[in-house]
Amino acid sequence: MVHEIALTIKPTMACNMRCKHCFNGTLLKSTKQLDLKSVFRFIDIAVSEFKDIKVTFHGGEPTLAGYDFYKEVFAYEAKLSKKYGVVFSNLFTTNGLLLDDNLIDLLIKYNVLINISFDGPYNDILRQNTKYIISIIEKVQKKGARFRIFCTISAQSFPYLKEIYNWFKNKEWDFKILPIEPRGCAEKNYDLLMDIEKFLDELENLYRIWIVDNDCKIKFYTFQEFAKLRRNIQFKPYWINREIALNPDGLIYPFGRPNDMNFCLGSPFDVEKISECFCNKNYKQLLFNMKEYAKEQCRNCDSFHICRSVCVYMSYVYGDNSESLRYECKMSNGIFNRILKVNDEIIKDVRSGNIGIYNDFIKESFKSFLIKE
Numbered sequence: 001m002v003h004e005i006a007l008t009i010k011p012t013m014a015c016n017m018r019c020k021h022c023f024n025g026t027l028l029k030s031t032k033q034l035d036l037k038s039v040f041r042f043i044d045i046a047v048s049e050f051k052d053i054k055v056t057f058h059g060g061e062p063t064l065a066g067y068d069f070y071k072e073v074f075a076y077e078a079k080l081s082k083k084y085g086v087v088f089s090n091l092f093t094t095n096g097l098l099l100d101d102n103l104i105d106l107l108i109k110y111n112v113l114i115n116i117s118f119d120g121p122y123n124d125i126l127r128q129n130t131k132y133i134i135s136i137i138e139k140v141q142k143k144g145a146r147f148r149i150f151c152t153i154s155a156q157s158f159p160y161l162k163e164i165y166n167w168f169k170n171k172e173w174d175f176k177i178l179p180i181e182p183r184g185c186a187e188k189n190y191d192l193l194m195d196i197e198k199f200l201d202e203l204e205n206l207y208r209i210w211i212v213d214n215d216c217k218i219k220f221y222t223f224q225e226f227a228k229l230r231r232n233i234q235f236k237p238y239w240i241n242r243e244i245a246l247n248p249d250g251l252i253y254p255f256g257r258p259n260d261m262n263f264c265l266g267s268p269f270d271v272e273k274i275s276e277c278f279c280n281k282n283y284k285q286l287l288f289n290m291k292e293y294a295k296e297q298c299r300n301c302d303s304f305h306i307c308r309s310v311c312v313y314m315s316y317v318y319g320d321n322s323e324s325l326r327y328e329c330k331m332s333n334g335i336f337n338r339i340l341k342v343n344d345e346i347i348k349d350v351r352s353g354n355i356g357i358y359n360d361f362i363k364e365s366f367k368s369f370l371i372k373e
């Protein structure tokens with residue numbers, strides 16, 4: 001039996017920033033606001049079935065729902081935790097503009113991991129209010145909140161990947177990079193999209209630097225994930241039937257991404273359990289469509305055994321434009337090939353006793369390859 005579920009809650013699709021690349025595109029114009037009753041019901045049907053519940057607040061910009069909304073939601077979760085022994089882990093993805101003292105303190109109180117979207121020294125390329133957001137992140141850090149930065153990399157910033165890494169190290173801010181994808185606004189802003197091979201060259205170079213960087217005290221999430229890539233292991237095995245979203249209209253959707261809005265799964269008041277949503281005919285139709293795309297896309301892909309079409313599925317929920325799907329597959333396939341090549345070299349090194357040169361994370365991830373005397 002599966003005990004975990006990942007819920008995405010989108011209180012609004014409205015946003016107070018105009019990021020040039022936003023995958024939500026025109027959806028950001030919607031002003032609907034999610035009502036608390038639907039949120040409580042959504043959480044109730046998750047609690048009736050699962051013990052570990054991950055909740056991501058997303059949007060649009062989730063801070064626009066205001067302090068009182070979250071105060072109620074977190075208090076409700078805490079009440080259910082106490083009553084039923086369920087464990088909630090909350091994540092909050094925000095552009096940071098409205099993170100004031102009260103909200104930060106509330107997020108700290110409930111141990112929420114705050115994902116702040118900010119692109120380091122090249123933030124001005126895609127976003128606004130750079131200086132102000134830096135001061136907000138410094139405040140979040142000073143208060144001791146759990147946070148990490150989501151740093152989107154575009155055609156204009158990827159040549160400076162190493163500088164970006166050093167900038168985050170210097171700031172002592174954990175981070176993750178999000179290579180820009182041709183979705184929503186970015187689909188039209190073609191100059192933002194990267195030349196995949198050139199980006200991969202930079203990415204591989206930086207990975208080679210990171211694996212032996214013993215001064216890196218921050219979590220570089222992207223590379224920590226890469227360090228776990230192996231040729232014989234599927235990289236993201238659990239995805240289908242493990243995620244579900246509640247949108248601002250109070251209805252349930254498969255993943256809470258732009259394209260799965262075409263596959264509404266109904267109201268949380270019409271079901272007793274989340275798993276009923278996975279039996280919904282629209283959920284099955286979405287899976288069917290994704291598999292049809294995968295048949296075409298994955299036929300000659302040399303990363304199929306690692307990916308098992310998850311790359312296609314993950315991009316399909318953002319949009320069904322075949323050109324974008326091909327771009328994203330090419331990117332994922334390139335990343336797998338480049339990183340697995342480096343990981344093979346690490347394995348070889350570790351087997352011949354050269355584990356000492358690597359950073360602690362690599363040592364830990366590859367220690368099973370040490371040949372025991």
Ligand SMILES: C[S@@+](CC[C@H](N)C(=O)[O-])C[C@H]1O[C@@H](n2cnc3c(N)ncnc32)[C@H](O)[C@@H]1O
Pocket residue numbers: 015019021022023024058059060061062093094095115116117118150151152178179180181182183184186
């Ligand atoms: C869409 S925003 C929504 C939540 C919130 N408003 C924020 O700014 O974090 C979530 C994240 O998706 C990233 N993102 C949006 N469009 C993207 C794209 N086309 N390619 C890659 N990442 C993208 C953003 O940079 C941001 O880090």
